Amino acid sequence: MDVRRVKFSVIAIILQIIFIILFGVLGEYGDSAKAKSPSPAYDVASMYPYFQDVHVMIFVGFGFLMTFLKRYGFSAVSVNLLLAAFVIQWAYIVRGIIHSVAHGHAKFPVHLGEMLSADFASATVLISFGAVLGKTSPLQLLIMALIEVVLSQINEYIGLDKLGAVDVGESMYIHAFGAYFGLAVARVLRNDQHDEAKSEGSVYHSDVFSMIGTIFLWIFWPSFNGGAASGDEQHRALINTYLSLAACTVITFAFSQLVDNRGKFNMVHIQNATLAGGVALGTSANMPLQPWAAMAIGCLAGIISVIGYQYITPFLDSKLKIHDTCGVNNLHGMPGILAGIVGAAFAAMASSDTWGESVYEIFPLMVPADNSTELMDVMKEYPMITEAGIGRSSTTQGGYQMLALVLTLVVSIVGGALTGLILRLPCFDNVHGNRMFDDREFFIVEGQGFPENEDGGFDDDANHTKVPMLSQNS
Structure with a gap:
């Protein structure tokens, strides 16, 4: 068997063994899941439905959204499953090290809350996967996931824990x-053979899928x-996202x-653009925007996304x-930037006079500093x-929100470009020319799945063995 065909399997098995060892050494059940003296830290009954919803989005939503390519359906759904399953484990480890082990804890907790966070981490990689869909090998994608999870979790840690920039x-x-990391990878991986690809494009049934x-x-x-929020914040997040998506769809x-x-x-x-309203509301979803504002943001997101697909994507390419295979800049990138700007603007306008105690719940660092008269009055x-903050003003909070957005763009673009350089190495099974956007490069595919009026065969292995394409009527 060709070494190229077993390289992925060997590396995947080694990485899975490493994950098991790291979970054994560094992981343990969270307090609420322990067999002895369990703590009621998590309300499983109330949280699990939200986790399951996100789980469906990751494995069904993202997977089938990328089946629009006429000859890449197997890869879109299957590699989506592979990447998500891989990242869930790796994200648990990386997050555990950053948030627990690095802070002096012997082990990181394995519980339902972190299951949701691991799914969120997999969404980051799957968004990047959309930018390079059809142009990368499974091995390249595993390496990309290894690097991206580390960088994205460090970026989130700095943004949330160090800058105090919220993003529910x-x-x-x-x-x-995920969008700009993937676009940076796509730019670096691009070569002159991209124009030789013959299989890019959709057909009627692939668009239906x-x-x-x-x-x-x-x-x-x-x-x-809204899954990570609680109380009135969660209620607002659900309402705001619901209305934003509805308005976005009509405008799209x-x-x-x-x-x-x-x-x-x-x-x-x-x-794609019908979903942009959900992205654009992400940062400010739990804020008291008022329903009309959520709808207006959804409309703006739909407009930006449609214009992006119609005009900006061709410009970026030419x-x-x-x-950008899936147009992640239009669905995730630009609406993500819009979300960050909206979040910063509302943070800068936040006050206890209009938001009540929600301003302190959403922005904990705006709670007055310890031992201050203001803190006693607020409490x-x-x-x-119940806890002191640092007395940050609303204007300052808005500035930190913008700083987190800028940092995210810088880390994602630079990190993606460096990752692209690594993935260009021949040892990672680069996909070239007419082998792009075609399931037959890595999957066993029945010939009836492809139109008979296109090329008569495909180089299925390193020895260039021709696999004849069968007629649809065969």
Whole structure:
């Protein structure tokens, strides 16, 4: 057997063994899951439905959304499953080291809350996967995931724990990061052979399958934005996301028709831009925006996304040589930036006069500093506030929100470019020319799955053995 065909298997097995060892050495059940003296730290009954919603988004939503390529359906769904399963384990380890082991704890806790965070981490990598869909090998994607999870979790740690920049729906730390990391990888991996690819594009049934992913993501997106919140914050996150998605969908259909010379809807827009409202609301979902503002943000996100697919994606491809297979810049990148800006703007306008105690619950660092008269007054007025902050002003909080967005863009772009350079090494099984966007490079595919009027065969292995394509009627 060709060494190239077993390299992925050997490395995947080694990494899985390493994961098991690291879980054995560094991981343990969280307090609420321990057999002896369990602590009621997590309300499993109330949290698990939100986790399950996000779980469906990761494995069904993202997977089927990327099945629009006519010859890449196997890879879109299957490699999505592979990457998500791989990242869930790796993210647990990386997050455990950053948040527990590095702070003096002997082991990191394994519990339902971290299961949700691990799913969020996998979403970051799957967004990047969309930018390089069809142009990378499974081995390259595993290496990309190893690097990206580390960088994204460090970026999130700095943003949340050090800068105090909140992002309940992770639009900055997941969507923007994943999009621009993936675009940077795609730019570095691009070569002159991209133009030789013959299999890129969709057919009727592949676009229908992609809509399955769209519908699942659309339905469950409120859980993505609100699953990590609680109380009134969670209630607002669900309402705001729900309304933003609805308004975004209507505007997407309207603008899709307006930008087309024939006045027709474009399925690329319908599959993707209808979801942009969920991304654009992520950072501010738990804030008291008022329903009309959530709807307005959804409308703006739909407009930006449609314009991105219609005009910006072709510009990036032709002028900047950035080939974005799924258009992640339009669904995750630009709406993620919009989310960060909206979050910063509302943070700068936040006050206890209009938000009540929610301003301190959403922005804990805005609670007055310890041993101050202001702290005593706040605790007296709002008994739910039990810990001191640093007395950060709303304007300063807004500035830190913007700083976190800028940091996210810098880390994702630089990290993605460096990762792309690593993935260019021949040892990682680069995919070239007409082998791109074709399942037959890595999967056993029945010939009936491909039109008979295209090329008559495919180089299925290193010895260039021709696999004849069968007629649809065979």
